[in-house]
Amino acid sequence: MKRVIIEIILSVIFYTLLAWVLSGAAQMFRAIVQFEETDWSQGGEFYFTFNLIPFFILGLFSIFYAFYSFKTRSTNKRTLKWMFTSMTEYSEGDERESIITSKATRAGYYTYGVTVPIFMIILVFSPFFNEHFPSYPFYTLAAILNISTIVYGVVWVREYRK
């Protein structure tokens, strides 16, 4: 149970960091587009700053995350194929854990069915947010993933303790 809880916390941190990094990358591309669209015939200067710290933090965290996930798996499942085809939060040590994982996955899937339409409605208002918070689609997607992951974890722990 402890491993599943830790994996869920790590997943939530990972999705949030990924949203942070990708929103930074999107800002960089926005700056490039702005640079391309600028009329340089009159001369002028163009400055933009790009923060590499989020990339560095995500890189370090990903190494730790991958190492922890690989290390805590049962030895018969320590294969690259398993690593890339199975969610790290899944714990199926025996038939009961498989049933618990199925129930938790179903709850997570239901959560998608609720959160995705809600966040789609929120995205309708993007013209109002774009100017002040252009990165919010990334955080919206991260929030959908995080909410579903947390619901998965809560149901998993509740069922495991029964």
Added chain:
Amino acid sequence: MAIRNRVKELRARHGLTQGELAEKAGVTRQTIVSLEKGSYTPSLLLAMNLSDVLGEKIEDIFYREGDET
């Protein structure tokens, strides 16, 4: 209708810990805990494994609520 079991009683009779029974039956200790609490109904395969380990017929380990004799 719930299914009850005598796993705790039979385990004690065989002098096994929950961990030992879990290992012999090929499940986690938490599954044995849940079985003994009556909050988990095992698959037929696990019931057969427990039957082998505890040396009892399945119907002598598991019974429907209200059928206890």
